[in-house]
Amino acid sequence: MADPSTYRPSPGSIPDAPGVYKFRDATRRVIYVGKAKTLRARLNSYFADLSGLHPRTRQMVTTAASVEWTVVGTEVEALQLEYNWIKEFDPRFNVRYRDDKSYPVLAVTLNEEFPRLHVYRGPRRKGVRYFGPYAHAWAIRETLDLLLRVFPARTCSTGVFRRHGQIGRPCLLGYIDKCSAPCVGRVSAEEHREIVEDFCDFLAGRTDLMMRRLEKEMAAASQSLEFERAARLRDDLGALRRAMEKQAVVFGDGTDADVIAFAHDDLEAAVQVFHVRGGRVRGQRGWVIDKVEDMDVRALVAQFLSQFYAEQADLAEQAPGGGSPVPREVLVPELPPDADALTEWLSELRGAKVRLRVAQRGDKRALAETVARNAKEAFAQHKLRRAGDLTARSAALAELQEYLGLDSAPLRIECVDISHISGSDVVASLVVFEDGVARKSEYRRFALREAATEGDVAAIAEVVRRRFSRYLKETAPESAEQADVPEEMPDQRPGIDPETGKPRKFAYPPNLLVVDGAGPQATAAADVLADLGVTDVAVVGLAKRLEEVWLPVDPDPVILPRTSDALYLLQRVRDEAHRFAIQYHRQKRSKRVQASALDGVPGLGQARKTALIKHFGSVKRLKQASVDEISAVPGFGKRTAEAVHAALGGGNSEKRGESRE
Numbered sequence: 001m002a003d004p005s006t007y008r009p010s011p012g013s014i015p016d017a018p019g020v021y022k023f024r025d026a027t028r029r030v031i032y033v034g035k036a037k038t039l040r041a042r043l044n045s046y047f048a049d050l051s052g053l054h055p056r057t058r059q060m061v062t063t064a065a066s067v068e069w070t071v072v073g074t075e076v077e078a079l080q081l082e083y084n085w086i087k088e089f090d091p092r093f094n095v096r097y098r099d100d101k102s103y104p105v106l107a108v109t110l111n112e113e114f115p116r117l118h119v120y121r122g123p124r125r126k127g128v129r130y131f132g133p134y135a136h137a138w139a140i141r142e143t144l145d146l147l148l149r150v151f152p153a154r155t156c157s158t159g160v161f162r163r164h165g166q167i168g169r170p171c172l173l174g175y176i177d178k179c180s181a182p183c184v185g186r187v188s189a190e191e192h193r194e195i196v197e198d199f200c201d202f203l204a205g206r207t208d209l210m211m212r213r214l215e216k217e218m219a220a221a222s223q224s225l226e227f228e229r230a231a232r233l234r235d236d237l238g239a240l241r242r243a244m245e246k247q248a249v250v251f252g253d254g255t256d257a258d259v260i261a262f263a264h265d266d267l268e269a270a271v272q273v274f275h276v277r278g279g280r281v282r283g284q285r286g287w288v289i290d291k292v293e294d295m296d297v298r299a300l301v302a303q304f305l306s307q308f309y310a311e312q313a314d315l316a317e318q319a320p321g322g323g324s325p326v327p328r329e330v331l332v333p334e335l336p337p338d339a340d341a342l343t344e345w346l347s348e349l350r351g352a353k354v355r356l357r358v359a360q361r362g363d364k365r366a367l368a369e370t371v372a373r374n375a376k377e378a379f380a381q382h383k384l385r386r387a388g389d390l391t392a393r394s395a396a397l398a399e400l401q402e403y404l405g406l407d408s409a410p411l412r413i414e415c416v417d418i419s420h421i422s423g424s425d426v427v428a429s430l431v432v433f434e435d436g437v438a439r440k441s442e443y444r445r446f447a448l449r450e451a452a453t454e455g456d457v458a459a460i461a462e463v464v465r466r467r468f469s470r471y472l473k474e475t476a477p478e479s480a481e482q483a484d485v486p487e488e489m490p491d492q493r494p495g496i497d498p499e500t501g502k503p504r505k506f507a508y509p510p511n512l513l514v515v516d517g518a519g520p521q522a523t524a525a526a527d528v529l530a531d532l533g534v535t536d537v538a539v540v541g542l543a544k545r546l547e548e549v550w551l552p553v554d555p556d557p558v559i560l561p562r563t564s565d566a567l568y569l570l571q572r573v574r575d576e577a578h579r580f581a582i583q584y585h586r587q588k589r590s591k592r593v594q595a596s597a598l599d600g601v602p603g604l605g606q607a608r609k610t611a612l613i614k615h616f617g618s619v620k621r622l623k624q625a626s627v628d629e630i631s632a633v634p635g636f637g638k639r640t641a642e643a644v645h646a647a648l649g650g651g652n653s654e655k656r657g658e659s660r661e
Contacts, residue, residue, distance in 0.1 A: 004061045008047045014040040014069070020081045021069040022089070023060060030089035032060050032292070035082040035306075037338065039069050054294040055267065055547065056562060060093045075341035076348070083310040095289045095307065106131040106144065108200055113189050114182045115196040117144060117155050131203045131282065148178040150214075150236040151199035153192065155179065204278070211237065255279050257329035259359075261372040262300050263379035267291055267547060267562060269300055270379035273308075274371050277327070286374070288382045290562060302336035305346070305356075313349050326350040331359045331368055383572065392565050393436030399566035400512065403558060404551070406538055410512035411435055415573045416467075416525070417516040418448075418459045419581035425588045428463040429581035432510070433573050444506075445584045460515050461524045468532050470506035509537055516574055518543040518557070519550040526552035542574050604644070608635060612644070623648045 019039045023032040036042030046053075046061050053061070072078050086094050107120035111127025119141065124130065144155070154161065156171060156179075164171055165183040174181035182192040218233035259274045268290055275283040295303070312325030326349045336342060339356055346354040359368040397409040413433045420426040432442035446463050513529075515521045522541030529537055540558075541550040547567065548557035560567040615633045616622040622630070622644075631641035 004047050004050070004064070007064070007066045009043070009067065011040065011044060014043050015071050016040045017071050018073075018075050018078050019069050019071040020078055020085060021067060022085065023064040023091075023093075024066045024068070025063055026065040028066075030085070030091050031064060032091050032093040033082055033085045033089065035075075035078040037075060037078075039071070043067065043069070054291065055559065056093065056290060057293050060292070063093075075338050076345045079306050079341065079345050080310075083306060086307070087310075087314070093292055095292060095303065106203070108196060110196070114154050114161070114192055116157075116161075117153050117196070117199065118157075119144075129200060131200075145178075147199065147202070148173070151195050151202070152178055152180040153196045153199055154182060156183075255329065255364075256327045257331055257364075258327050259331045259364075259367050259371045260301070260304065261333055261368065261375040262297055262304075263372070263375040264291070264295075264297070264300065266294070268379075268382075269295075270375050270382060271300070271304055272371050272375040272378060274367065274374075275327075276367070284374075286378050288379065297334045298336050301332045301334060302338060302342065305330070305332075305336070305342050309346060309349055324350045324352075326354055328352070329355045329357070331357065331364060333368070333372065334358060383568070393569070396436055396565035396569040399560075399564055400569070403560055403564075403566055404512070404538060404540060404549070406512070408511065410510070410538070412508065412510045413512045413514060413569075413573055414467075414510035415514040415516070415577040416460060416463050417574070417577035417581040418456050418463075419578075419585035425585055426459060427581060427584045427588055428459060429577050429584060430463065430467060431573065431577045431580055433569075433576075436569055438576060443580060445580065447588065456517060457520050457524045460517065460521045461528050464513070464515075464525045464528045465532070467506060468509075468529060468534050468537075471509055472532060472534070474507045509534065511538065513537050513539045514570060514573055514577075515539070515541050516577060517541045517550075518548070519552075519554070522550045523552045540570075542570050547571065604640070608640075611635060619648070 016038050018035075018037050020033065020035045021039060021043060022030050025031050034042070046057070046067075050058050050062070070081065072081060104119050104121050107118055108129045108131075109116045109118075109127070110129055111125075120128075120130070148155070152173075155173065156164075160171065161183050164174075168184055170179065170181035170184050170186070173179035174184070174186070180187045180192055180195060182189065187195070214233055214237050218230050218237065221227075221230035221233060255276055256278070257276045259276060261272050263270045268288060270286065270288045272286045273284070274281050275285075293299075309326055326346050328350075330346065335356070335358060343354060343356045346356065359365040397411065400406065401409045411434060415431050415433075416428060418426065418428050426448040428446040428448055430444040430446070432439045434442075444467070446466060448459050448462055513525060515525050518541050522539055525541075526539045529535075529539065539552055542548075543550060543557070547560075549560055549570065550557045560570075612622060612630070612633060613619070616625060625645075627638070627641045627645045630636055630644055631638050633641075636644075
């Protein structure tokens with residue numbers, strides 16, 4: 001691991017100008033390329049305190065052995081040079097938004113004498129026009145099957161086309177009029193190409209012109225008493241309408257736009273793009289990437305636009321004829337810091353003006369929200385994918401054993417999290433994972449009393465003390481006979497409820513205790529366990545900001561590999577504890593806020609307020625209760641019930657009711 005201070009350039013030698021920089025490792029290989037509006041400020045940020053850097057940034061600067069830069073005139077030039085260098089050097093720490101080859105497209109081989117329509121996956125080729133990408137191959141095949149009755153173009157492979165040409169007989173599609181059978185000369189090459197071009201025009205969004213033309217031909221055939229041809233044209237129109245219905249209508253003004261959204265945490269980001277052409281969603285793409293630096297949504301937008309559209313422009317050069325890769329409008333969740341430079345650069349790629357903006361209202365805003373939901377769903381699925389896989393769970397437990405130096409794999413993991421607002425309504429959660437899967441029946445929650453005002457470290461200590469004190473109490477033998485129970489009689493062992501034969505609530509200790517926090521929280525939990533004499537439970541802290549794993553007393557954290565299954569499991573355990581704690585905190589706070597409506601009632605303490613809320617469920621129901629119903633609550637007499645009823649406006653409502661009568 002290199003020390004960044006050994007190759008740090010002196011601050012005065014770095015120009016205060018826009019430019020592009022490269023980090024190289026000890027073998028002179030470029031490992032990271034970036035651009036900056038001001039090189040001096042940007043590069044100096046990499047040589048700050050290592051503990052404050054993003055984990056992947058820290059890994060990059062400690063892998064590098066040198067840094068160099070090139071000054072450019074404008075931010076647009078910086079964008080272009082950055083992409084060219086990323087493409088040339090393929091640095092390991094840079095994100096590349098390459099086309100995901102798992103997305104199928106509809107390809108039209110215009111470079112052949114008899115163009116072919118087919119589903120395709122793979123790199124773009126010159127002379128082939130592509131439509132999509134589509135989410136599923138079956139969606140392309142359904143659309144293609146509908147359109148072939150209107151545009152009977154060739155869909156067979158080259159081998160099948162030649163074979164039927166040799167035998168002089170068309171395939172089944174030729175017999176059912178879903179292919180014009182150019183293989184046997186039913187149409188000439190020019191006529192077949194005209195059919196294919198009409199097909200491309202329809203998919204490119206020029207649907208209204210096609211529909212009007214068919215309607216005119218149908219009317220003309222009907223007037224000429226060619227009823228069979230008119231009926232066929234009517235069926236063709238119906239097929240076109242059904243094909244159009246399969247592509248959701250988004251805008252009525254023929255909008256040409258890409259709608260982009262992100263979901264992210266400190267270390268990863270998911271991006272979703274909906275491609276809208278001719279007012280319809282023509283395709284959808286998505287990626288999940290590692291963050292190289294600590295980036296917010298604005299920085300993610302800037303990175304994505306520069307990488308994605310430059311890559312698409314390269315593909316368009318390799319396969320001309322498919323239209324511009326940049327739409328007239330790009331809708332993003334937030335404008336990037338260098339929005340003007342990016343807009344100018346995108347306009348150059350398109351060869352016409354491009355609008356980069358945030359959708360504020362109407363249909364475009366609604367679509368942007370839909371794309372955002374897709375991004376969040378994709379990110380959630382990405383997080384849960386490994387957790388749901390048995391092999392990945394086993395690997396995660398084995399990795400935790402190795403990284404943390406445990407004697408065995410932590411088959412039972414418990415995690416503690418604290419939730420409060422400025423020290424009020426302090427609560428804690430304890431969640432349990434067994435074999436990498438949540439065991440919700442074992443979850444516990446705590447309302448904290450002793451450490452409520454002393455901070456998170458004291459709160460963690462209180463929860464751990466209460467949890468393991470119960471464990472020691474429930475597993476302590478009640479008699480000498482119980483201490484000597486043989487293994488053949490497990491129902492009579494300590495920790496087993498003799499009535500139900502099931503373990504008591506806190507009878508099983510975890511192999512690993514995770515606390516939400518860094519070194520101080522982990523040390524506090526370990527000190528409590530030592531005081532209680534519990535020596536067979538490992539303790540770690542998981543810090544949210546940088547996802548570092550802290551062992552008690554150790555001055556430095558354990559850095560788990562970013563893509564490791566062990567880190568995914570720890571994150572999921574911590575996030576579940578956080579969710580469970582927040583849920584309990586909100587319940588407590590809601591009840592406290594409801595009970596505050598009773599503050600003005602004389603002689604009514606917190607315990608009696610809570611009893612009222614618990615009995616009636618809410619202040620709203622309490623307001624609807626009569627004096628007799630309130631006095632029926634244990635501990636409430638007639639006079640107190642009348643005071644509560646009057647404080648909540650019950651008396652006034654009765655008077656209003658009498659006046660109405």
